[in-house]
Amino acid sequence: MQGVSVSSLAALASGGSCRAVSLFKDYLKLLNRSGINPMVDGSCFGRQCMLRLYSINTNRARRLDSRIGATWLFSGGGKKMDASIERSEATNEEIVVFFFQLDLETRIQYALNTEQFDVAQQLRNKLNEVETEIIKQQEAKRGSSRSEAQDKALNLLRLRADLQKAIDNEKYVVAAKLRDEISKLEVESLAASAKALAYENAQYAYRLGEKVRHKIFGYRAVICGMDPICCESSSWMGIANVEKLSQGPNQPFYQVLVDVHDDPNLLVAYVAEENLSATEKPDLTRFDHPYVSFLFYGTDTTGDFIPIKQLREKFSRPRHEVPSMDTQDGNEDDNI
Incomplete structure (x- = not known):
């Protein structure tokens, strides 16, 4: 069985979406030769993830990047700026590796359930390589441990x-x-x-799965990841003009999924905490994004998304409990 090498995963951390697409192709070979298809009706978790992740044409993304630079140079600033300045290829690729890890775990369990122990061992070896590389990427992202x-x-x-x-x-x-x-x-x-x-000692104003709105660009988004400080490259921070933020790069930054109805080209952004605001009332309106079905179970009674266990563990975040809605009724009963 042929799989994905560690070097291919390492390229993800520093490369663009083209390298991630190369990983996707290698991964498809791994899936096709393993003969394992645990998903219902023949659907493939990894295939769906990757196809959705890279549905945007690379050339169009490059044209958007060129437009970003011109926007900073010639626009008057403020709301006239292009929201694509906060697009993050690093975040997008981090999600790819996360999906890859989840799919391998699922396939290992399926192989064990069907007593395909040789295949399970080969998949486990690949998972060990992926997890080792993820640790290296996290250490590199953290910068200073x-x-x-x-x-x-x-x-x-x-x-x-x-x-x-x-x-x-x-x-x-x-x-x-x-x-x-x-x-x-x-x-x-x-x-x-x-x-x-x-x-x-990181303190975050927002939690995984919470719906937020961008203060400048106005789009709706949902939190899918977080860092205590800006962990992007210096070139990205230059494009995003991070130094002009009131708190600069030394504040929490969030990985957010952007509602496709608000901006179908952005999808994933990396946003400073000061540029986000929580909704004043429960947001029960429809939110569409191709990643939400893989990262979240669904929505709670307030309209926020419920992160899967693996996502909470990845960022070491506790489970959020929705406040009981009958507290006020109980107080009224006491008063009576």
């Missing part, structure tokens, strides 16, 4: 000890170089510690 901050702190101690030895031995040229290295590393260490602290 606690271990990195600790490593920089240890390097500082070592450099300071070397500096003292150089001074004691009257090697002042070496001491000057070490002093410059220490100054640079102190800045990096402070930034690493700040980012690690941000990940550990």
